Amino acid sequence: MKLLAHILCLCLALALAQAHPGPEHGSAVLDRCQGLEMDAVAVNDEGILYFFKGDHVFKGFHDKAELSNESFAEPDDHHHLGHVDAAFFMQHEDSPDFYHMFFFLDHKVFSYHQPILAEGFPKNISEVFPGIPDHLDAAVECPKPECDEDSVIFFKGDDIYHYNVRTKAVDKKEFKSMPNCTSAFRFMEHYFCFHGHMFSKFDPKTGEVHGKYPKEARDYFSRCSAFSEDSDHVERERCSRVHLDAITSDNAGNMYAFRGHHFIRKDEGNDTLKSDTIENAFKELHSEVDAVFSYDNHLYMFKDDHVFVYKVGEPHTHLEGYPKTVEEEFGIKGPVEAAFICKDHIAHIIKGQHMYDVNMKATPRVARFKRRISVFRKVDAAMCDSAGVKVVVGDHFYHFDSPMRFIAAETLPEQQKVSMELFGCDH
Missing domain, CATH: 2.110.10.10 (Hemopexin-like domain)
Structure with missing residues (x-):
């Protein structure tokens, strides 16, 4: 009889707890996608x-x-x-x-x-x-x-x-x-x-x-995959307010911009935009890259602690022996926020609020000349083209004439919209 009474008390307590939950929040995981x-x-x-x-x-x-x-x-x-x-x-x-x-x-x-x-x-x-x-x-x-x-x-x-x-x-x-x-x-x-x-x-x-x-x-x-066959991938990527993960320009001047599961390509000499999934074009990466730069007709793509290298072409060819760790390839521990290379052979790698230089012709490659970035607390992406360095922060980018002008800057240049100025989105 005492055992029965004890069980009834436990059941009553459980029922009360379910009817009147305490301050603890539910553990259900919310998925914005x-x-x-x-x-x-x-x-x-x-x-x-x-x-x-x-x-x-x-x-x-x-x-x-x-x-x-x-x-x-x-x-x-x-x-x-x-x-x-x-x-x-x-x-x-x-x-x-x-x-x-x-x-x-x-x-x-x-x-x-x-x-x-x-x-x-x-x-x-x-x-x-x-x-x-x-x-x-x-x-x-x-x-x-x-x-x-x-x-x-x-x-x-x-x-x-x-x-x-x-x-x-x-x-x-x-x-x-x-x-x-x-x-x-x-x-x-x-x-x-x-x-x-x-x-x-x-x-x-x-x-x-x-x-x-x-x-x-x-x-x-949100950084979610497409939701229906009706989704206009190019429209979404060119006009999205989500910040870019990485951006680069290859030897031919074609621009690649990466965001979440997708990337958008803008060909040099025309305004043609193409969008594809990272999974389809760079299947070894699956999705979401941290940084990308182009050197010697190859794309160096950073993801977490590793770097993947692809030869530019149709299709892009994943190089044998990769991925390697960022530290093994560049002498700096990953992950990194951004990376870019200009007309020379010096790769500029941004980690936190610092920029490092890596001589791509050196063996082994070593990250040197650690310098503090004073004008940004965080950089989302960066690239170098014939006009200079474009640094992407949020939905905007900032133009600097050279890497040295960027690292020495004490004030911000004119703010420009990524969606409008880079991809021609009109709304």
Whole structure:
């Protein structure tokens, strides 16, 4: 009888635990490539996109989900509140909340400044943003002149609210041509409305959507494979906002740009673009390379701790004896962030915030002349062509006349868009 009572008590305790789970989060692994509808999207002070789903957050275009309370603990303390409804990053310099990230949960708003919760928060939304309703769908900042005044645009169902940051006046609008947003954000001076796992680019003043929308969000804001036979691989790769992994130009001047599972090739002398999978053209690599440079009609391709070498041709031929470790081939431990070579025989390899030189004619090859890069905290890709060095950081690239000008630079040259200037994307 005592045993039966003990079993009943254990069953009751288990049932209560399942009905009223404690603060521990579920262990289910979220996969952004499965078509998740994000609850909110915001850009942080470094320009990195945060995608919120339930109690998790994806940082950037390809990082795996992590518990959002690891970065923002306080919203998790309010268990009676739901998931993040909306979020935005305040970039209006005249606002006292300049460089603050705001999270909206039900009727509350949280304000963070470089992951510290601002004093007095959380507060009621009506206290901080009078005239703005609770239980929002989305929010996005809109500075002048992109909006008539420095504003925040709030979305709830069919209703659109333009909130004047300076005067706190609210102008209610209706965006008839745009679908209801489940999240919204400003990125690279463009405005995006997510609805499910699709997105549309819109005019923040009028809500007008120009161009061929909606589009598949995973094609442009995630490093996922294509999702259907209808996916336009060239269109996706030339207009994607995901940063490049690697870029190079071969002896004939043909450009190769790598991103995730795919690469795009632009032939010298014309504007023809071709896209293919890395798996198909470089089957030994499978996907995702870290860096690439071209030398003596061969492509040197870095992946993690190894380097693969292919002879350029149709098809590209994988050299016997490879892959080798990066340390064995170049005298430096992998992985590396970027690599490029100009008209000479010196390969420039970027690892962290340092650049090394490797004489390709030397035996053995040794990484020498370690020099610090002062103008970038991180480089995504780099290449050298007849015009000089192009350094890719995020969705932009920067031109330097030579490797020495790049390493000696103390200020940034003009910022240029990868999608527009390199690949001719017009939207």
